[in-house]
Amino acid sequence: MSDKIRDRLIVALDVESVAEARALIATLGDAVTFYKIGMELAYAPGGFDLARELKAAGKRIFLDLKLHDIGVTVERATRQIAKLGVDFLTVHAFPQTMAAARLGAEASGLKLLAVTVLTSYDDADLKEAGYGLGVADLVQRRAEQARAAKIDGLILSPLELAAIRPIVGPDMLLVTPGVRPAGADKGDQKRVMTPGEAIAAGADHLVVGRPVARAADPRAAAEAIVAEIASA
Numbered sequence: 282m283s284d285k286i287r288d289r290l291i292v293a294l295d296v297e298s299v300a301e302a303r304a305l306i307a308t309l310g311d312a313v314t315f316y317k318i319g320m321e322l323a324y325a326p327g328g329f330d331l332a333r334e335l336k337a338a339g340k341r342i343f344l345d346l347k348l349h350d351i352g353v354t355v356e357r358a359t360r361q362i363a364k365l366g367v368d369f370l371t372v373h374a375f376p377q378t379m380a381a382a383r384l385g386a387e388a389s390g391l392k393l394l395a396v397t398v399l400t401s402y403d404d405a406d407l408k409e410a411g412y413g414l415g416v417a418d419l420v421q422r423r424a425e426q427a428r429a430a431k432i433d434g435l436i437l438s439p440l441e442l443a444a445i446r447p448i449v450g451p452d453m454l455l456v457t458p459g460v461r462p463a464g465a466d467k468g469d470q471k472r473v474m475t476p477g478e479a480i481a482a483g484a485d486h487l488v489v490g491r492p493v494a495r496a497a498d499p500r501a502a503a504e505a506i507v508a509e510i511a512s513a
Contacts (some may be wrong), residue, residue, distance in 0.1 A: 359381070363391040443505060460489050
């Protein structure tokens with residue numbers, strides 16, 4: 282399988298320590314070319330060093346920090362993160378946050394992904410949080426704002442892919458968590474699809490954590506997802 286196909290699967294290193302992450306990475310070997318480091322691992326001792334180590338080893342890295350703060354702080358934080366040489370960074374899809382991150386990422390190869398609505402949220406959760414829009418409408422609004430801010434891509438659930446692709450065009454990256462192989466436990470995800478369904482709906486990259494990391498044979502689980510991506 283080509284690295285171009287393998288790159289479409291991003292395995293989430295959602296573990297507590299660098300030692301656990303290294304063990305999983307060793308098990309997966311060349312089956313996986315792209316890893317996500319989220320807040321739990323990034324803030325663990327050696328988390329950012331692991332990102333540098335993996336980049337030096339030829340892997341691609343998605344740093345999932347979901348930045349959101351006053352503009353100057355987001356701009357400066359993004360500029361620091363760009364120095365790590367990672368490939369993707371997430372920010373929340375608020376206009377001021379996206380604009381600030383865009384400034385911080387200038388003159389670097391860092392691609393910014395704007396988080397629309399977390400895949401663990403549904404309409405009831407948004408209403409409880411005080412939003413006047415449901416998931417579909419809020420994702421669309423934030424997609425339009427991300428396009429205006431010249432953001433490289435979006436994080437959204439697979440259920441919104443088909444509606445959002447025509448709005449943002451063919452060049453914006455659509456990266457989706459909430460992907461579960463057929464028969465897998467949904468966990469805390471509420472808006473999900475299988476890998477093949479998500480690719481067919483227009484996803485560029487799939488973020489998969491527990492179905493790989495907690496599988497009896499993680500490498501086989503990753504290979505099965507890559508094969509499903511290829512066939513889709």
